[in-house]
């Protein structure tokens with residue numbers, strides 16, 4: 001990368017401040033913001049509404065640089081997994097998931113992840129670093145630039161590599177740019193932050209009034225089992241998580257989504273379902289059941305739930321809980337589950 005300062009990732013406010021500090025009008029910041037994020041023009045020379053003097057100054061000292069798309073793997077079900085190479089050589093992933101009429105992009109917030117969930121390939125990479133704002137936005141911008149003319153990303157989920165609440169400031173800044181009508185223009189109700197149960201993050205997001213949706217990767221409502229599957233439970237207990245979610249739903253006025261992985265004999269028993277019903281009682285929510293997707297290198301004792309157990313589990317939950325869906329695993333043939341592609345390349 002060159003010595004020039006990369007502007008990609010700067011917020012609206014930061015671009016305005018930069019223009020003022022260089023002696024230009026504030027509105028030039030707004031113009032650059034629109035060129036970069038809305039029009040996807042990365043060449044200052046083509047930013048025709050900026051003065052020639054400003055364009056020349058930008059070309060001399062600044063750049064607009066995005067990571068490189070290293071691979072795009074298309075699955076039989078049209079799920080596409082993208083592998084990006086960042087400027088320091090780190091690899092991250094994003095997954096485009098068609099689910100007519102929606103087209104969802106699952107994005108990463110960190111390089112690797114420090115939380116060590118036992119069913120997750122990203123956990124095996126370990127934690128390298130947080131993503132910069134520009135690296136988060138680039139995933140969306142680069143995928144949008146590769147879409148077919150009739151395609152449009154309608155929904156975003158921060159469910160890829162990393163725990164978004166451990167990189168809260170950058171994720172929040174990226175979301176604000178994503179929501180801006182002068183940039184990506186994706187509304188708050190179409191964006192979901194998924195947490196492994198980072199309790200302070202839930203309070204922070206709620207108190208900040210960050211309006212996006214919240215999902216919790218729960219996977220077990222049994223303290224013992226969850227501690228084993230998701231070590232973050234040792235730091236933030238299920239009781240604390242429950243309290244935070246009651247606070248969030250009452251303040252935000254939106255329900256949360258629980259993601260629940262069905263692992264045969266471990267999380268898919270009727271005893272587990274009973275605990276889950278008790279845990280979600282009083283929390284406005286929807287439960288997404290996802291059958292476990294086995295992968296090389298993950299514990300051999302983890303097996304997907306068989307169809308019979310899966311439906312028994314679902315039928316126990318509903319109507320005892322308000323809404324239950326069984327989510328189809330997408331992109332199995334291209335290893336679309338979190339971290340699988342990057343793990344293979346590291």
Ligand code: SF4
Pocket residue numbers: 112113114115116117120121122123160161162163196217338
């Ligand atoms: S499941 Fe999510 S939070 Fe857990 S280790 Fe993987 S990336 Fe991190």
